[in-house]
Amino acid sequence: MTAPSTLDFLCLGSGTSYGVPMIGCRCPVCRSADPRNQRTRSSAVVTVDAVTLLIDTSTDLRTQALRHGVDRVDAVLYTHTHADHLHGIDDLRSFTLRQRQPLPCYGNAETIRVIRDRYPYIFADPECLLRWSIPRLELRELRGPVSLGGVEVVPVPLLHGRLPIYGFRIGRLAYLTDCSEIPYASWALLEGLHTLVIDGLRPQPHETHFSIAQALEVVARLRPAQAFLTHLTHDVDHGPTEAQLPPGVRLAYDGLRVKVPF
Ligand SMILES: [Zn+2]
Numbered sequence: 662m663t664a665p666s667t668l669d670f671l672c673l674g675s676g677t678s679y680g681v682p683m684i685g686c687r688c689p690v691c692r693s694a695d696p697r698n699q700r701t702r703s704s705a706v707v708t709v710d711a712v713t714l715l716i717d718t719s720t721d722l723r724t725q726a727l728r729h730g731v732d733r734v735d736a737v738l739y740t741h742t743h744a745d746h747l748h749g750i751d752d753l754r755s756f757t758l759r760q761r762q763p764l765p766c767y768g769n770a771e772t773i774r775v776i777r778d779r780y781p782y783i784f785a786d787p788e789c790l791l792r793w794s795i796p797r798l799e800l801r802e803l804r805g806p807v808s809l810g811g812v813e814v815v816p817v818p819l820l821h822g823r824l825p826i827y828g829f830r831i832g833r834l835a836y837l838t839d840c841s842e843i844p845y846a847s848w849a850l851l852e853g854l855h856t857l858v859i860d861g862l863r864p865q866p867h868e869t870h871f872s873i874a875q876a877l878e879v880v881a882r883l884r885p886a887q888a889f890l891t892h893l894t895h896d897v898d899h900g901p902t903e904a905q906l907p908p909g910v911r912l913a914y915d916g917l918r919v920k921v922p923f
Pocket residue numbers: 677678703743745746839892
C-alpha cells in the first residue's frame with residue numbers, strides 16, 4: 662500500500678462541557694462578538710485520504726456536522742464517556758442511515774461498557790435490519806494500535822483526574838483532550854509530533870484538566886512544530902489569550918482546519 666499523502670484535522674468543537682457562551686452567563690467572553698469565542702463541545706474529525714474518523718460524538722454533533730459539511734464517517738474514536746463527548750451519539754443514525762452499514766466505534770474497555778449500559782435502546786436488538794432509525798453501531802474495545810482503512814490509530818492512555826481515558830495519535834498528529842496527566846509510558850507514543858492538540862482548559866488550575874500553563878509545559882517537552890489548546894472555558898478570551906502564548910502555540914476554535922504532513 663502506498664503511504665497516505667495528507668492528513669486533515671478539523672476541530673468541530675473547542676469548548677468545555679458547558680459550551681461557550683454558557684447559558685445565562687453575561688461575562689465579556691460569553692457576550693463577545695469574536696466568533697472564535699463561541700465554542701461548541703469538544704470533538705474533531707481526522708481525514709486521511711478517503712478515510713474519515715470522528716473523535717467523540719459531542720452534544721453538538723448535529724450542528725457541527727451541518728456547519729462543517731461532515732456527511733460521512735468511517736469510524737468513531739471515543740476518548741471517554743463524559744456527557745459532552747458522548748451524548749450526541751444518537752445523531753450517528755444520520756450517518757448509518759446514509760451509509761447503510763454499521764459504524765465501528767472504538768474506545769477503552771470502560772468506555773465500551775458504559776456506552777452499552779447507557780444506551781440500551783441502541784444495542785437491544787442488533788439483528789433487526791429495519792432499525793435504521795436508530796444508530797447502527799459496533800462497539801470495539803481498543804487495546805493498542807489499530808488500522809482503520811489503512812490508517813494507523815494509536816490510542817494514548819491519559820489520566821483525566823483519576824479516570825483513565827484515551828487520546829489518539831494518527832500519523833504526526835496527537836489529539837489529547839480532557840487530560841490532567843500524561844502517564845510515563847505514554848510519552849514515548851508522542852515523540853516526533855508535527856501537530857499537538859491538547860487540553861488547556863483555562864488559566865486557573867483544575868482537578869481534571871490541564872491549565873494553560875500546564876499544557877504549555879507539555880508542549881515544551883514534546884516540541885511539536887505547532888500546538889493548539891482546546892476544551893476552553895469562558896475564562897479564555899481568544900484574541901488576548903492567544904497573543905500571550907509562545908511561538909508555535911495557538912488556541913483552537915470551532916472550524917479550525919490544519920493540514921498535517923505525514
Ligand atoms: Zn470534556
